[in-house]
Amino acid sequence: MSVPIGQMVAVLRHVALQRLRGNAKYPLVLMLEPLFRCNLACGGCGKIQHPTDVLRSHLTPEQCFRAVDECDAPIVSIPGGEPLLHPQIEQIVAGIVARRKYLYLCTNAIKLEEMLPHFKPSPYLAFSVHLDGPREEHDHAVCREGVFDMAVSAIKAARRAGFRVTTNSTLFADAAPERYRTFFDEVMALGVEGMMISPGYSYSKAPDQEHFLRRQRSQSLFQRILANAPTRWKFNQSPVFLEFLKGAWDLECRPWGTPTYNLFGWQRPCYLLDEGYAKTFRELMEETDWDAYGRASGNPKCQDCMVHCGYEPAAVEATFGSVGGLLATARLVLFGPPRSKPTAPAPLPSPAVRVRPNGLPTLPILDRVA
Numbered sequence: 001m002s003v004p005i006g007q008m009v010a011v012l013r014h015v016a017l018q019r020l021r022g023n024a025k026y027p028l029v030l031m032l033e034p035l036f037r038c039n040l041a042c043g044g045c046g047k048i049q050h051p052t053d054v055l056r057s058h059l060t061p062e063q064c065f066r067a068v069d070e071c072d073a074p075i076v077s078i079p080g081g082e083p084l085l086h087p088q089i090e091q092i093v094a095g096i097v098a099r100r101k102y103l104y105l106c107t108n109a110i111k112l113e114e115m116l117p118h119f120k121p122s123p124y125l126a127f128s129v130h131l132d133g134p135r136e137e138h139d140h141a142v143c144r145e146g147v148f149d150m151a152v153s154a155i156k157a158a159r160r161a162g163f164r165v166t167t168n169s170t171l172f173a174d175a176a177p178e179r180y181r182t183f184f185d186e187v188m189a190l191g192v193e194g195m196m197i198s199p200g201y202s203y204s205k206a207p208d209q210e211h212f213l214r215r216q217r218s219q220s221l222f223q224r225i226l227a228n229a230p231t232r233w234k235f236n237q238s239p240v241f242l243e244f245l246k247g248a249w250d251l252e253c254r255p256w257g258t259p260t261y262n263l264f265g266w267q268r269p270c271y272l273l274d275e276g277y278a279k280t281f282r283e284l285m286e287e288t289d290w291d292a293y294g295r296a297s298g299n300p301k302c303q304d305c306m307v308h309c310g311y312e313p314a315a316v317e318a319t320f321g322s323v324g325g326l327l328a329t330a331r332l333v334l335f336g337p338p339r340s341k342p343t344a345p346a347p348l349p350s351p352a353v354r355v356r357p358n359g360l361p362t363l364p365i366l367d368r369v370a
Helices: 005-022 061-071 087-099 112-118 137-139 147-160 177-189 215-226 239-245 280-287 308-320 325-333
Strands: 029-032 075-078 102-107 125-130 164-171 194-199 260-262 265-269 272-277
Touching: 005 102, 005 164, 005 308, 029 061, 029 215, 029 308, 075 137, 087 102, 087 112, 102 137, 125 147, 137 147, 137 272, 147 164, 164 177, 164 215, 177 194, 177 215, 194 239, 215 239, 239 308, 239 325, 265 280, 272 280, 272 325, 308 325
Parallel strands: 029 075, 029 260, 075 102, 102 125, 125 164, 164 194
Antiparallel strands: 260 265, 265 272
8 A cells, every 4th residue: 555644644533533523424535526628538438528618617716625625525636527627727736735635636647747847746746647557558548549658758757856646547347457467567667656446437428338347347357456466566545445346345335435526516426426416515415315325225326336436435434443444454554465376367258349430440448537
């Protein structure tokens, strides 16, 4: 695990305070979406399917700060769209950092290198660069050649400039485990602080609906990728969540742990499902029927979801909710998961061949979650 000590202390303090107040439901990460527009058109992303007038709009810095203060989560993630397209992103970042929130600015890194002079390195700021696999897989995922190389160049430039950098990789049904194990080695060699991984979740507006992972398939994939993971791999995630991905730890979704605020307000119930909006954070927390969501609810939309935005809060709860959970997590941190014996891998389905509009064959499209 590679999470800054200050961030861990901030989360622990926040959890302890909420428990003292008797709050069973509380936020840990604010998903702040200041805009939906992007400079890519990924096949598995539904964000840019909004109407043109929505894509041309964005939150003001004051709206962003109000949401941060209202939610009061210790961590803020700025997905998108592409946040670096926001005309006042520097002001938004500076204001959140001034509040001493741990901020992860998610970016495809196309504009990152040219934008670096507009930001100041801080222990509270990290650029979370989307890298959805090796060069070929990533460029197919974002439907544009050369983006992988731009992202790698931007990561190196950001590290040279003294910025914290993490990566964010979303895996889909046609991910080849051995290629991703090599990919993780290459990412760590770039000098990033840590990696974040997650299975893809089906956005209803995404053009590509064929390659999202079912739960059993997710567990099988991550078992093979993370089996006997080398210590050089550093993940910017809870070790409990990584065990959950492998099917080795049972968690139930906690959608209130990562509330989303965007142009329309506070999104119900989570970053991935769009079932209405609340005007205030309090209204979101108090008037949302949380029992209608999560795998235990029987909601068919939630049955295959294993995405970090719902289950990382559950992992934190599992860690700090009991002495047993804390000790089990400590063992994972200190000694890692139990080492497994090598097994013959199950055969993977052959990827379907697709054809781009220009007539060239392409791999099945993967995509990212911001």
